[in-house]
Amino acid sequence: MISSIPKWVGNLFEDTLRPNVKIIASSYLSPQMKLIRFQGDISNMSFRIGYANVIRVSETEFRNYTVAYYDSKNGVLDIIFHIHRKGVGSLYIDSLDVNDELYISPPRGKKLFSPDIKQQVFFGDETSIGLACSALPTLKRNKHQYRFLFELEDENRNVPLLLGLENVTVFSKKDTFRNDKWVSDLSIFKTGDWKDASFVLTGNVKSVQTFRKVLKDKTTGKIRAQGYWLEGKKGL
Ligand SMILES: Cc1cc2nc3c(=O)[nH]c(=O)nc-3n(C[C@H](O)[C@H](O)[C@H](O)COP(=O)(O)OP(=O)(O)OC[C@H]3O[C@@H](n4cnc5c(N)ncnc54)[C@H](O)[C@@H]3O)c2cc1C
Incomplete structure (x- = not known):
């Protein structure tokens, strides 16, 4: 681009x-x-x-x-x-x-959404909140089971709720989605329910890469990933 x-x-x-x-x-x-x-x-x-x-x-x-x-x-x-x-x-x-x-x-751009899959997980950061808002009405209308996982700066942690997003978990950006071991321990991997979910990963390129690697080992779900920005790089 x-x-x-x-x-x-x-x-x-x-x-x-x-x-x-x-x-x-x-x-x-x-x-x-x-x-x-x-x-x-x-x-x-x-x-x-x-x-x-x-x-x-x-x-x-x-x-x-x-x-x-x-x-x-x-x-x-x-x-x-x-x-x-x-x-x-x-x-x-x-x-x-x-x-x-x-x-x-x-x-x-990329079609990130697979409407045929019942369980939908969206992961991202501040740059992905707009994507989550755009998907929410469709997720509700289609009666999907869905979760939004965001890594956010502390000062932005209330923004998803302010915008009316539901089923949201907010994580700190400190030492989390850069760490394979930490990602593997996420509660979403502890039950079998989300094994075949659609995973849409956006936001920080490094976090997207780490999450994607763990998901490939842990699930049989469909993974769609698009890094939205990379540290030190202009205009991705
Ligand atoms: C498909 C797509 C959809 C996107 N949707 C959104 C959206 O809805 N809202 C939104 O805010 N962004 C969104 N982005 C991300 C946005 O395009 C980038 O963050 C872009 O780099 C911002 O341009 P800039 O000129 O501010 O910074 P740049 O000139 O591109 O980068 C300058 C410096 O800032 C750093 N940087 C860039 N973005 C961030 C960031 N988010 N946090 C911390 N440091 C950063 C870079 O690593 C670089 O060091 C999207 C990107 C893509 C590819």
Whole structure:
């Protein structure tokens, strides 16, 4: 996925990449988590669980974000941003306010959801909360058994509940999902019920890799993994 383009390419596509949505509401769910509601013509957008939209965060830089909620009739969509303040995207989103206008691409990407599987486990971090929100109505409607496992900074641990997510377990980021042994001892592996579940792993690349490795040994379930960011790497 391209995260930056040369300036001359940006100039060439300036018409296509010009602002297509306006911010109509914005709030902080914690000092590091920002929920923004955009409005615009989203009639050409086709949303799927696991898809992401690219936001133009500077003249030449683009970053991926997941639509947590949308209402095509009223041209409205919500995105939940992790404001980690270490990159151009995060700083740009932090600076945005009501009435600001920006460019958001149509969604595209990986289909992470397997609706035919009864048990569904979603693992991730702050960057995965939007994905969980986008999946929740479908999980409820289809009467899936589901669990959300999040590794979060302490200051963000109440955010899933604030957003109305259910069946949530929050873990600290300290010394947890980087440790195979610790992951193998998770309670989800202690009963046979979740052996054949669908596991959707997103968020920090290293945590996703560790969890995936353990799952491969411990379950016969379907594993779909997509790292959303990697320490030290710009614009995954
Ligand atoms: C398919 C997909 C869907 C995504 N959905 C969302 C979403 O809904 N909400 C969301 O907030 N993010 C989401 N992300 C993650 C987001 O695109 C990345 O976090 C992106 O790197 C942020 O860009 P940046 O310019 O702020 O930082 P970059 O310029 O990319 O990186 C600068 C530095 O910040 C670090 N960094 C990047 N992200 C984080 C982070 N989350 N926490 C701590 N350090 C970080 C990098 O390791 C690097 O050292 C998604 C990513 C993908 C691939």
